[in-house]
Amino acid sequence: MLVANRKNGEKFSLADYRDRDELEEYRRREEFLCPVCGELVILKLGYQRIWHFSHRKEANCPESYERESSYHMMGKLQLYQWLKLQGIKAELESYLNSCKQRADIAFEWKHKRYALEFQCSSISTEIFNKRTQGYLANGMTPIWIMGGKQLKRMGTNLFSFNHFQYLFLRKEQGGWNMPVYCPDLRSFIFLQHTMPVSSKKVVASISTFQRNETSLSVLLTPSPVTAIPLFGMLHELKKTKTSFFIQPTLTQKRFLNELYLKRMNLQLLPPELGLPVPSAPFLETPPLIWQTYLYLDLLRFMKVGDIISKQNVSNAFLIRKQRQQITLRTMPLCKSSDISEAINEYITLLESIGTLEKIADYHYKMVRPFYLPSSVEQQVSSEKQFYEKFDKIIMNQFLS
Known part of the structure; x- marks a missing residue:
């Protein structure tokens, strides 16, 4: 304190x-x-x-x-000084009687009130959401910044996320982003275009700025950066498939068992499954699994000329959700998400790559059926051709 x-x-x-x-x-x-x-x-x-x-x-x-570490106290002190140097009226450790909460920093900017929380220790979704709603109910916009020590980097653009890291994601026009601050380096770290590959791995673009080179406007609205190359996601997707056989989770075991019962091989799935879509972080279930379920339930039976509606797809999705085979993620910093967002984006993507053709509102015709390889060699070849052909179309989703 x-x-x-x-x-x-x-x-x-x-x-x-x-x-x-x-x-x-x-x-x-x-x-x-x-x-x-x-x-x-x-x-x-x-x-x-x-x-x-x-x-x-x-x-x-x-x-x-919540016992404060020196790292936490140093960080909020530096952030307070950073705001003051910009001429912003700020109050350190402001206790709000109305919601019985103490903000690390409260300040006003452009006629708006903000509560900045520099969070360095893991807390539950319930506590995070309660604090967020408390600020909102009192007319304050919460700004959650994660402590740099909580960022688990596994590679150049690869990070390990659990429920705690996902809490900090914000969805804006430029896509998903997350602010991080490291008091040891006196630097802001911004993750953008954050996309899940598995239940614990995400890929993201990363930018680092010294504190004295960053303004509050950059923190609130980070400058858009180029999305990471699709081959990075593809590389991690291949590794994820392999990990299913080494230490599968309960969800993965159920998924593999269903593939086995349907006489299908995880390594021989069509390349159209596991595609990134902008709203994927709203789902705790990875894209590979929920898109494969839609394929097993509907898309694999379709021939050229067959018609499908968005309602058909939504119904299949909801059935899986009711069976707890597809789960949603709580995102306190985002407005409530309609689960149809990810479904619509996936259908639109299948339309963009020429698999489906829109023939009327909410109705689509199968133009090019999913290709199911019969050998690993065929799968590798078809996947390579698929991504070479549709790379730009897939990534354009994140640039609009």
Whole structure:
């Protein structure tokens, strides 16, 4: 905690002090109180950790469930100073009685009120959503920034995401993006065009900017960047298929079992399955699995000239969802998503690559049936030709 109250009720912020001797004098002659619970707090001026206020061991403050690390305190202090240097009126550790929440930083900008949360430890979806809704209900726009230590990088454009990382995703006109801040490097990290490949892996474009080179407007609306090449997604998709046989999850086991019962081979699926679509992060089930289910239930039976409607596809999707074979993801920073978004995008993509042809509102005709390879050699060849032919069409989804 970087802010406490004096006995007279005035706020005392350590962000305003740089001199140790001065602070030691304050500590000798004053007592400080927690702004939330009103109990006495200790001013700690160590040499290892950032200077801060700390509750006594026996304290029972409602805000003390989340013990702050030096990394967290340093980050929110740097972000506060960053806002102040831009001439923005900001308040560090602002407690809002109306929603019983303490924002790391509250500020106003262009006649709007914001609550900035620098989150460095994992919290549940329920807590994240409760805080987000609390700010919104009080007329404040929440800005969640993930601590850099929580970003799990596995490769140049490959990251490991669990439920916690997904909470920070924001969907804007330029696609999915996520802000990250590292106080050790004093740098912002932006992930954009974030797309799931499996239940735990995502690919994304990554940009890094020094704090003093970044403005608030960039944080709120990052400049669009070129989407990552499709071959990066394809490479990870191939690795994901292989991992199904090594350490399959329960979901993957059920999926493999259904393929077995339908006498199909995971390694010989048509290249049209597992395609990235913009709304894929709304689904916890990876594109490879939910698109294959649609193929098994509907698309594999279609011949040239057969007609299908979006309602047919939606019904098949909903049945799988009711069986808990397709699950949705909670995205607190996004407006409620209609599950039809991902379905519509997939159908539109199949239309764009010439598999389907739109003949009326919500009705499509099969033009080019899915090609089912009979050997690994055929699958590799058909996949290579498919992506060489439709690379630009697939990636244009993320640039519109």
